[in-house]
Amino acid sequence: QKEVEQDPGPLSVPEGAIVSLNCTYSNSAFQYFMWYRQYSRKGPELLMYTYSSGNKEDGRFTAQVDKSSKYISLFIRDSQPSDSATYLCAMTQTGSARQLTFGSGTQLTVLP
Amino acid sequence: DAMVIQNPRYQVTQFGKPVTLSCSQTLNHNVMYWYQQKSSQAPKLLFHYYDKDFNNEADTPDNFQSRRPNTSFCFLDIRSPGLGDAAMYLCATGWTGSNQPQHFGDGTRLSIL
Numbered sequence: 001q002k003e004v005e006q007d008p009g010p011l012s013v014p015e016g017a018i019v020s021l022n023c024t025y026s027n028s029a030f031q032y033f034m035w036y037r038q039y040s041r042k043g044p045e046l047l048m049y050t051y052s053s054g055n056k057e058d059g060r061f062t063a064q065v066d067k068s069s070k071y072i073s074l075f076i077r078d079s080q081p082s083d084s085a086t087y088l089c090a091m092t093q094t095g096s097a098r099q100l101t102f103g104s105g106t107q108l109t110v111l112p
Numbered sequence: 113d114a115m116v117i118q119n120p121r122y123q124v125t126q127f128g129k130p131v132t133l134s135c136s137q138t139l140n141h142n143v144m145y146w147y148q149q150k151s152s153q154a155p156k157l158l159f160h161y162y163d164k165d166f167n168n169e170a171d172t173p174d175n176f177q178s179r180r181p182n183t184s185f186c187f188l189d190i191r192s193p194g195l196g197d198a199a200m201y202l203c204a205t206g207w208t209g210s211n212q213p214q215h216f217g218d219g220t221r222l223s224i225l
Contacts, residue, residue, distance in 0.1 A: 034213050043116075043202050043216035044155070088154060090213075100214060102154035 003027050006089055006103025015112050019076040023089035023103045026070065030091040030101070033065050035074045038086045038105070047087075048074065079110045115139050116217035118203050124223045125193055133188040133220045135203030143206040144186040145214065146178060150199045161186065162208065190222075198224045 006023045013019055021035075032051055036044035048063035050056045050072075056063045064073040072091075076083055089103040117136045125131040135144065142163050147155035159168045161180045175197070177189040190197055200221050204214040 032213070036216075041200075041219075041221065043118075043218040046213055046215065049213050099157055099160070100155075104154045105152070107152075 003101050004103045007106050009106040012109045015110055017079050019079050021074040021087050021106050023072050029093045032092045033072050034090040036088040081110045081112050084109045116205055116215050118217035118220050122221050126225050128192045131190050133201050135186045136184050137205045139205055141205035141207045145204040146188050147202040148199045149202055155202055193224050195224050
């Protein structure tokens, strides 16, 4: 069993839809949780970074962490075609630049 | 405005011909990482440097080496590339003095002929 499981997708939604991306993990030592967006032929770009359980909002993006269930989510409101990318969840046991454990990524396409 | 810069963006080499990929950073981070990412897969950590302290992952092939001559630069050397080494190679940086996440470059896509 992988330490981090991510819904594989691919996921296609119409423009304006609310998108929900999810990861589960098994290692209760993970404390810091990240969502990276990766466009084709580009490096991962940090979208959201959270520590505690709860919600964190940044514009159209909301990251949700439930440590008791070992479950994290990324919600995208009013999705746009420019949101079409692969979304990687990642987590680490400490925040001090330790090794990241990634999910395998969900490929999202937002159709105009 | 780029903070982690990888060169070249695309590299083609021949089977068995050594190749070097480079990474530079303007963030003055003390940790630098090299990842290998194959199509539709998560990035896989190859090795990382804490300052000049080199840390190799257990399953990184001996074919892969790295050099970090100073804080700003890090190199990935593939001594005898095989067809299975064709991938995107990502460089990332981090700072042990904070809880901030890693920053990635745009990668070098390596093709093997």
